[in-house]
């Protein structure tokens with residue numbers, strides 16, 4: 610696996626970085642960390658997030674540890690393509706809520722020479738790969754998988770355990786509805 614290394618960034622070309630993992634693994638914190646470093650370097654940064662996610666704040670991205678940065682809320686990926694025009698660094702949070710068209714958009718932006726940083730859940734609450742993340746991982750130059758800690762046994766966790774009964778794939782919520790579990794402790798709750 611090609612680890613992301615900020616000291617050996619390519620020049621005169623764009624690329625795609627994906628930060629993936631379960632909930633509570635620090636994906637958004639890692640995205641915010643990379644964005645802050647780019648801002649300190651006076652690079653033009655634009656952050657996008659899907660409209661579906663309004664659990665903390667409408668116009669900023671906020672990690673579970675409550676670091677915040679201003680972001681543009683978009684309903685579809687074409688708005689990212691249009692809104693990213695003047696920026697060099699494009700950050701996209703909660704990417705699992707976008708359609709598979711996100712792959713094409715990220716490729717186009719990277720082809721234009723932009724640095725594209727995408728964070729999202731790689732699996733849904735059942736442990737099934739969550740589109741468009743699997744396809745995005747395939748085209749990305751750099752992949753970081755963040756692990757949480759299993760609340761049951763303390764092992765490294767990469768699964769999101771849903772604590773309430775629902776068959777809906779998308780059920781926006783935070784600590785009250787989900788927790789991080791390892792492979793051994795994760796189970797699929799009955800849908801009701």
Ligand code: ZN
Nearest residue numbers: 759762791794
């Ligand atoms: Zn466990």
